[in-house]
Amino acid sequence: MKLRKLVFAVFGLLLLTTSGTSFYRSRHLEEAVVLSPGVSEVKKLGDYFEGIRGTVNDCNIYIMEGEEPGGTVFVMGGTHPEEPAARLAAWILAENAVMEAGRLIVVLSSNRSASLVTRVGGAYPPDFSIPTDWGERTFRLGDRWADPLDQWPDPEVYIHYPSGQFLAFVDIRNLNRTWPGRPDGSLTERTTHAFMELIRQEKVDLFIDLHEAELQYPVISTIVAHDRGEELAAFTSMMLSDMEFNMGMEYSPPSLHGLSHREVGDHSDAVSLLFEAPEPFLDATRGKTTREQLLTGKDEFVVKAGKAGLLFEKMDENGWPVDVRVGRHTSAVLMTMETWSELNPDRPLRCRGVPRYDEIIALGLGHWLHDPSAAPPERVEIE
Amino acid sequence: MTQIQTVVSFLYYLLVAYVVVLLVWNFVRSRKWDEEILYLIVLLPFLLRLFRLK
Numbered sequence A: 001m002k003l004r005k006l007v008f009a010v011f012g013l014l015l016l017t018t019s020g021t022s023f024y025r026s027r028h029l030e031e032a033v034v035l036s037p038g039v040s041e042v043k044k045l046g047d048y049f050e051g052i053r054g055t056v057n058d059c060n061i062y063i064m065e066g067e068e069p070g071g072t073v074f075v076m077g078g079t080h081p082e083e084p085a086a087r088l089a090a091w092i093l094a095e096n097a098v099m100e101a102g103r104l105i106v107v108l109s110s111n112r113s114a115s116l117v118t119r120v121g122g123a124y125p126p127d128f129s130i131p132t133d134w135g136e137r138t139f140r141l142g143d144r145w146a147d148p149l150d151q152w153p154d155p156e157v158y159i160h161y162p163s164g165q166f167l168a169f170v171d172i173r174n175l176n177r178t179w180p181g182r183p184d185g186s187l188t189e190r191t192t193h194a195f196m197e198l199i200r201q202e203k204v205d206l207f208i209d210l211h212e213a214e215l216q217y218p219v220i221s222t223i224v225a226h227d228r229g230e231e232l233a234a235f236t237s238m239m240l241s242d243m244e245f246n247m248g249m250e251y252s253p254p255s256l257h258g259l260s261h262r263e264v265g266d267h268s269d270a271v272s273l274l275f276e277a278p279e280p281f282l283d284a285t286r287g288k289t290t291r292e293q294l295l296t297g298k299d300e301f302v303v304k305a306g307k308a309g310l311l312f313e314k315m316d317e318n319g320w321p322v323d324v325r326v327g328r329h330t331s332a333v334l335m336t337m338e339t340w341s342e343l344n345p346d347r348p349l350r351c352r353g354v355p356r357y358d359e360i361i362a363l364g365l366g367h368w369l370h371d372p373s374a375a376p377p378e379r380v381e382i383e
Numbered sequence B: 001m002t003q004i005q006t007v008v009s010f011l012y013y014l015l016v017a018y019v020v021v022l023l024v025w026n027f028v029r030s031r032k033w034d035e036e037i038l039y040l041i042v043l044l045p046f047l048l049r050l051f052r053l054k
């Protein structure tokens, strides 16, 4: 019996070390960013609010000063890291964008803690790789919520500040439920508070939060707009639908609290928009939760759900490849800048170097991810 | 409020450690092989959390 216990204990230890090593590696995987020639300064979130300095969420802030003066646009990736097209689209901006007029601020890991963990008990792949012209780049998959190692335990009910609205307990770790945050709150609340400080201090005119959504969710392939951004969003969605791909537009519900499209607009001078692209990986009826499914967006079970009329976006055997999803985001950002400049000629936003939808589909998004080993070390950052 | 959270988190880790001790104790004392496997499987997530791995 003693021998049996010993064998079991060794087996348990083996499971602990193999799983533990995998989790440790995924939490410490370094992602490179090769700075675009347009990046004039890299700041930290802690530069705007001391309460976040040195924490896991003290992320990099990439600032691209324009050649000519204009407005300031802030594009946020990584609110929900397990929506990779949102992060990758922001990555393409950070590595390629050059502002001709106005200023661009980019964040790749807005809830950095959430990018360090995958769904607990979900058996998600820890990372994924994108083929490039010179090799491949590996990214952390991440989760929707901040890592429980960084913020725990959760309350019984999450009471949103300052509205007092009751939200699901787990959403106290969801960056898109804690806006506008508070200086003495949880890690996630302090993170959104720090971003609100950034928006105020940098006098951001336009805030764009990038996301992906499951096809069974009605808010998909759309721009969600704050009241002050309705005209901008309507024009942008019209232009995109006419020239590139179908894009909807919805109003941010005034009574739904904690979301960026509502709170950023309500608590700052910035116009806030949120973009959603389709990601079958997020659908509850998906098949295998694999890297391949994540990147090809192909899934026979989600197709079946579509045939049963359960989806809010089309789904066939071609799926929703990551290039298509990233291309939707870069084009939507560029089109928003163009529309913004027409509506606000005194604060223009003009950008070059960023590929549109057609170009990304033709060449693959990896074409715009550069080789960190070929770049000067001072132009490479780690996320 | 951040201080209260730190204290609550600390108490939480104490609780996790206590459950780990209980499970290990039960594993050692158990006489049935199926129970022993069960204790081990239940123990894993507690250890992963205690060592701050997941």
Ligand SMILES: [Zn+2]
Binding pocket: A079, A080, A083, A211, A212
């Ligand atoms: Zn999202």
